Each structure stands twice: as structure tokens, then as C-alpha cells.
Amino acid sequence: MADHYFGGAWTEIKLEILKKYLDFYTQALKNKPYELLYIDAFAGSGNRSEKIPDAPLLGENEQKLTYDGSARIALDIERKFDRYLFIEASKERCNALEALKQEYPSQHIRIENSDANQVLQNICSNKKTWQSQKYRGVLFLDPYGNSVEWKTLEAIASTRSLDVWFLFPISGMNRQLNHEFEKIEDYKEPLAKLHFQREPSFI
Numbered sequence: 001m002a003d004h005y006f007g008g009a010w011t012e013i014k015l016e017i018l019k020k021y022l023d024f025y026t027q028a029l030k031n032k033p034y035e036l037l038y039i040d041a042f043a044g045s046g047n048r049s050e051k052i053p054d055a056p057l058l059g060e061n062e063q064k065l066t067y068d069g070s071a072r073i074a075l076d077i078e079r080k081f082d083r084y085l086f087i088e089a090s091k092e093r094c095n096a097l098e099a100l101k102q103e104y105p106s107q108h109i110r111i112e113n114s115d116a117n118q119v120l121q122n123i124c125s126n127k128k129t130w131q132s133q134k135y136r137g138v139l140f141l142d143p144y145g146n147s148v149e150w151k152t153l154e155a156i157a158s159t160r161s162l163d164v165w166f167l168f169p170i171s172g173m174n175r176q177l178n179h180e181f182e183k184i185e186d187y188k189e190p191l192a193k194l195h196f197q198r199e200p201s202f203i
Contacts, residue, residue, distance in 0.1 A: 037137030043086035045096035
């Protein structure tokens, strides 16, 4: 299993809230004529690792703790989704997701080793599919930095079928802000792609 180090205590709070929401969501729609989808756009490895530093004065060595990530949490809820889509750009983490998939042979799980923006824009652009009113789902967007493009959000909104959890990386955006759009440096292109207009508008 690939160790995926990120987050802290706040991450566990966030994922516990997500779990409760998914439980409520699938319960609320259990008698509706929809095929339920769960999409995790930055799925990671399915687990989260954290190192607890050693404390020599207390005679404690460094510890590695492993917690369930969003993908595993979604698979473990009581009332399952009909289909799961896990998107992850890292090949190593995708391999871990493939191993996770083997633990749930009765679930319909698809794993995409690709850029989340491309995959989501392709899926959401299929108007015929979404207009059929056959599908409803939850999309979990917890990106690595400013990874989500405005075009992706527009595509998602056009489906009118997905409940979206977008954990907006406001701290990362604040670090990259500039008063003049034209002066945003090239390496900060993800922030530029998140801007849907170049000139401010006032009502």
C-alpha cells in the first residue's frame, strides 16, 4: 500500500462529516428511480497516513498512523452507491486504489489515472446522459492546491444532477493573489484558470 501523508485532525473531522452526508444521501434516495454515483476527483490512495513525532523524554518512538481516506469511507457506508468513480493523477496512488478495489468485488468501481479536470469535463459534457434524468450523485472535490478549473465547475453545474462538495483551497489562493490579473506569473496558471472573468463587475 502506498503511504499518502497529508492532513491532520481537521482532516478526520472533514471526512467524518462526509461519511454522515453520504449515509443520509443514499438513505434519502433509496426509493427514487435513480442510479446513484459517487465520484472522488482527487481520490488519493484510499488511505491517509500521519507520522507522530517521537518524544524521547517520555520514552515514545515515532509512530505511523493510518486512517481511512474518502474513497474507502464511501465504499464502507451502509447503503451503497450503484457506481463509484475514483480519479487520481498519481500512478502509485492509482495502484493502491486498484488494490482497494479488490477488497470490494461486489461493487462497481472504475479508476481513472488521469487529470481530474479532463475526466470531469468529458463525463459532464455528455448532455444526452444527464438529460435522461437517470443519474444522481455526489461529487467530492478536495483538490491538491488550485487544481480545479472554472470550466470544470461549469461542466459539473450543467448536469444539474450532482451534489458537489468543493473544499475550496482558499489559503493557497490567497498566497497567489495579485491585484492585476496580467501580472500573475506563468507557474501560477491554475489560479488563472479558476478566474471566470478578467475584469471585476459590480452590481
